[in-house]
Amino acid sequence: MTMDQAAIFLASSILAGLGFIVVFAVILVINNLLHKYWKPFQLYKMIDPNVRFAEPHELDQINKDKK
Numbered sequence: 001m002t003m004d005q006a007a008i009f010l011a012s013s014i015l016a017g018l019g020f021i022v023v024f025a026v027i028l029v030i031n032n033l034l035h036k037y038w039k040p041f042q043l044y045k046m047i048d049p050n051v052r053f054a055e056p057h058e059l060d061q062i063n064k065d066k067k
Helices: 003-037 056-066
Strands: none
Touching: none
């Protein structure tokens, strides 16, 4: 290995390490932003378990009362 090859290898190793650090930092920032602003969609919390649907005879009674 010549001195030029060793210098190129050292420089590329340093630059690759710095590149990995920058990529890791960007991923960390994006993850933190998603965690802060992303609101998960929770279907089952939106539906109230105490609410029930009207029975057909109840709907008929409501329709009779409106007339």
